[in-house]
Amino acid sequence: MASIRMDGLTKAYGNLEVIHGIDLDIEEGEFVALVGPSGCGKSTMLRMIAGLESISRGEIAFDGEVVNEMTPSERGISMVFQSYALYPHLTVRKNLSFGLENLRMKRAEIDARVAEAARMLELDAYLDRKPKALSGGQRQRVAIGRAIVRHPKVFLFDEPLSNLDAKLRVQTRGEITRLHRQLGTTMIYVTHDQVEAMTMAGKIVVLNGGKVEQVGRPLDLFERPANLFVAGFIGSPRMNLYDGQIVGTEGGAARVASPETGELTVPLGHAASGRAVKIGLRPSHFAVGAEAEGSPLMLDVDQVESLGHETYLHGRLNGAETTTIVHVQNHLDAAPGDRLPVRPRAGHVHLFDAASGQSLGRA
Amino acid sequence: MAATDDGYVRPAREAAVSSGDRGDRLLEAAMGVVEWPFTRLQRLIGLRRMPWVFVLPNMALFTIFVFIPVLLAIGYAFTGGTELLLWNRPFVGFENFSRLLSCGSYLDPATCELDLFWTAVFNTTWYTAFNATGTLVVSLVTALVLNRLTRGKAFFRAIFFYPVLLSPVVVALVWKWFLARNGLLNAVFADMMGERTIFLLEVLWSRFWVVYVSIWFHMGFYTLIILAGLQAIPRDIYEAALIDGTSRWRQFWRLTLPLLMPNLLVVLVLLLIRSVQVFDEAWVLTDGGGPGTANTFVVQFIYETAFATDVRLYGLASAASVLMGLALLVLTLVQLWLGKKAEN
Structure with missing residues (x-):
């Protein structure tokens, strides 16, 4: 578990600035949704937190320690990708244990963690299958499992539900919220779907054009939108x-x-x-x-x-x-x-x- | 596509027309011309027989230039004498095969009745081993480097591919000039080495250069296949691996290599087949397989036995071809089997 502080976080590609100096505090154990329309910079921001994207200016600190120059694995984060990014040639078991083997962890500990994640996500029956033999929802759970076994300080989700059908999306939404209650880990969740943000997050950050429009609890955003953008974005049908x-x-x-x-x-x-x-x-x-x-x-x-x-x-x-x-x-x-x-x-x-x-x- | 009453499947071309683009309309007009006879034909013979119409041209060419010659070669392999036409030739059973295969010791070509054939078999074997391994490794490394380039990828890909477009004879002649006693290589290195090396007249050097030129000539093609495989591996898998704290070395061995295996297998099959078939460029480069028989390969033996000697032994050459074909068949089957096994 970690608290996260962002100070003047800026991302520029050459002269093109896409994230304009964002300041944001995320408390330990909080479930924060970054929400906004396509191209608002939410995924870029998440990738900067993950360490997959360099930081042009500003700072990101985990528990007060600046992580700007740390590699993704040094930051102690886990990430669930939109495409799941499972290793297609490895079984579910191997997918789950791959990262732990990198840490030169003892076999028994690896097995225990894999078993724990499999039980939590009801993946026991599929451990010896390869990703292509799984349904979309099962793949999604493997991706989440791979994030869990690392016992990360921060969970990052990049639009994890967008490849699921409507019914499964509702179900997985519930599973992720349950997981958050169970693990109590800080979670940052990127979505363009305001319903996901409203139903899952404790705090929502509405982004637009690389800037924060409003930060607040879901109902606050609904009842007291700070500006026209938030008013139009939160709530369905729109205001x-x-x-x-x-x-x-x-x-x-x-x-x-x-x-x-x-x-x-x-x-x-x-x-x-x-x-x-x-x-x-x-x-x-x-x-x-x-x-x-x-x-x-x-x-x-x-x-x-x-x-x-x-x-x-x-x-x-x-x-x-x-x-x-x-x-x-x-x-x-x-x-x-x-x-x-x-x-x-x-x-x-x-x-x-x-x-x-x-x-x-x-x- | 929508099927009409007559079962004719009409392409969805409305979209192309409505876009109003000139190129699209031209294509549309051209399609109309081609389409008309096929439409009539399909009405006549029915939808189910149409696939035959489309494969027929290629099937005909394949039959005339591949299938029948293969059958003929098998037929010739069981006949003797020097007559050209099959029906004038006496049937000799397995005599050609037994001549090819009769050896005192298979490890020593000198003890074989047809020592040149066995020398060629040995030469082809080492050539195949070095050429296949060499090309595979060089192409793989080149593809890995090209794949990492952020700039100039297309340029370098074209550069490496360019030799593939050349004729084997041209390639061989250029390199021959380069390696000759008074060639560029000797001119540049003469002072450094003190004396001039006649590369193509020394057994080891000539073998080295035969393999080297072949790798130089063909690697672009295989690099392209491997590069396509590398680019098909989703980037986010590497990002997941990065988050998992995977070292570069482990990424290569545990992710890249296994995910590239289908492409590498294709490359290996092609390489082995082409290596066993080596002839033109090596033949020109080494002036017919020299020095001595150091670079005489099986296809050269077949060619010379059938066409380049005074006594033209078509039967013997055909038998050697059949043996080579069988060897290739076995090699390919083994690799396909390995590929299937790897997949499961």
């Missing part, structure tokens, strides 16, 4: 965003208006009238139908996605052009062409500065 304006302030409250939402009053201390804003409303933060009786806001329904236990309505608010998605718990009898009253739930209206994209608060 509805409307161009609006502050039309007036009274006491500690501001009145904001947009063609879609009409006028809303939100508690906001410091806002100049006339300021351009983005108004954010999550699909799940609407009251619909009978619940919203009397609301002046009407949704023209264009499309209904009914999943039985929940319903998604795609439509237009107040006759505006922008598509709005509304999420309703349970089944809702609605059809395209319907006109339903909706009301944004109090306390769930997000405001962002239109120019900078930074959050002005939530009300």
